[in-house]
Amino acid sequence: MLPLILSGSPCLAGNExxxxxxxxxxxxxxxSFDILNLRYEWQDTLGFDDSKTxxxxxxxxxxxxxxxxxxxxxxxxxVPYLDYSFTSLDFDNLAPKSVFGxxxxxxxxxxxxxxxxxxxxxxxxxxxxxxxFASDGQDVGSDDFYYDLAVGAGYxxxxxxxVGLGIAGLELGSDASYLPxxxxxxxxxxxxxxxxVGALFDATxxxxxxxxxxxRGAPYGNSWNVDDKGVSKQYDLSTYSLRLHAExxxxxxxxxxxxxxxxxxxxFEVRDSSADRLFTDDLDGGLSASVGFRLRSW
Numbered sequence: 001m002l003p004l005i006l007s008g009s010p011c012l013a014g015n016e017x018x019x020x021x022x023x024x025x026x027x028x029x030x031x032s033f034d035i036l037n038l039r040y041e042w043q044d045t046l047g048f049d050d051s052k053t054x055x056x057x058x059x060x061x062x063x064x065x066x067x068x069x070x071x072x073x074x075x076x077x078x079v080p081y082l083d084y085s086f087t088s089l090d091f092d093n094l095a096p097k098s099v100f101g102x103x104x105x106x107x108x109x110x111x112x113x114x115x116x117x118x119x120x121x122x123x124x125x126x127x128x129x130x131x132x133f134a135s136d137g138q139d140v141g142s143d144d145f146y147y148d149l150a151v152g153a154g155y156x157x158x159x160x161x162x163v164g165l166g167i168a169g170l171e172l173g174s175d176a177s178y179l180p181x182x183x184x185x186x187x188x189x190x191x192x193x194x195x196x197v198g199a200l201f202d203a204t205x206x207x208x209x210x211x212x213x214x215x216r217g218a219p220y221g222n223s224w225n226v227d228d229k230g231v232s233k234q235y236d237l238s239t240y241s242l243r244l245h246a247e248x249x250x251x252x253x254x255x256x257x258x259x260x261x262x263x264x265x266x267x268f269e270v271r272d273s274s275a276d277r278l279f280t281d282d283l284d285g286g287l288s289a290s291v292g293f294r295l296r297s298w
Contacts, residue, residue: 035253037063039292041220043239043263045092046283052093055268055283057237059220061085075118083112087222089237099278100235100270105224107134124164125153134284138227143234143273146223147172152183160187166198171223175234197242209248217242220263220288232273239266241288253296263288 009127043057063083066192070078087105094101115126128150135144149172154164164183169176181198188194191206221237243261266283 011192019043034294035297036062036295037061037292038294039257039290041241041242041288042263043220043288044286046239046263046266046286049269049282049284051281053095053098053281054092056090056092057088057220059085059087072114074116076114076116078115079111079113080171083111084108085222087224087237089235099228099233100226100268101227102233103136103224105134105136105222105226105235107222107224107271109133122156124156124162125151127151133138134222134224134263136224136226139230139232141232143174143225143232146174150181152181154183160212161185170197175271192282201242212245212247212255214245215242216246216259221266234271234273236267236269239263239283243288243290247294250293253297254295257290257292257294259290261288262286267292 029078035047039059039061041059042059043055046055046057048054048292053159059200061083062085066080066082068079070080072078086108087107089103089105091098091100091102109130109132111128111130113126113128113135128148130146130148132146133144134146147171148168150166150168152164152166154162156162162183162185165180166183167178167180169178171177179198182196183198184194186191186194192204194203195201199217199219202214204212204214204218210246218241220239223234223236226233226235236241241261241263243259245257245259247257264285267284268279268281268283269277270279271277
């Protein structure tokens with residue numbers, strides 16, 4: 001059960017997080033990999049608690065598992081994953097001497113997922129690493145690159161129940177933080193899957209062969225390095241979105257996904273190149289929505 005290796009999810013820190021591996025309903029131990037996942041996400045206007053400033057945010061993203069699992073021998077396998085996102089931050093009612101402003105931000109990441117799964121053992125374990133470029137694209141330097149690493153292990157009580165734990169190291173080499181994350185996979189019925197991977201929650205019901213209904217919770221946000229008139233700053237946006245999703249098969253392995261829900265628990269922070277805080281404030285909640293396409297194969 002491969003999602004175990006994502007137990008140390010950096011989503012706990014409000015990052016976009018790890019790629020998730022779906023599970024085909026026919027077999028709890030058979031993962032499904034998206035060849036391509038395209039998505040647009042929208043956040044309603046979020047007000048700042050301590051000022052009249054408001055934030056409008058949207059994100060375009062795509063991700064792809066670049067191949068099926070590659071065997072390394074001895075029950076070890078590795079899976080490469082690539083993703084990119086474009087996030088727009090638009091602020092209204094900024095203070096006259098605000099230390100932040102409107103930005104169009106990019107993030108490109110290369111992931112490597114290494115795992116061990118043996119038919120002779122109930123134990124599962126693995127690791128995940130990510131190298132990211134997260135920036136406004138101006139005056140690119142070493143501050144625009146981020147490095148993350150996670151390890152996890154779990155126990156398969158049956159093909160319908162897996163419990164695990166992991167730990168993630170985020171922004172290694174700069175403002176590093178270390179966070180534990182739980183993992184749970186439960187299949188109470190043939191058409192129902194429930195998983196908790198760090199801060200990622202996913203409960204799905206396969207209503208028909210062509211329709212899947214789901215409740216999904218995931219962080220929305222990231223850390224980016226921004227050049228402000230020659231001064232390097234880091235923008236940190238973290239919110240959590242809980243949405244109801246409907247996925248419909250268009251043709252063969254191509255699916256349309258639509259989601260609507262609510263965003264809460266938001267915070268926006270600006271730090272300088274020495275990781276000293278220049279600004280921080282909590283964000284009010286608001287509606288959120290998403291629409292996307294998934295090409296499932298591998």
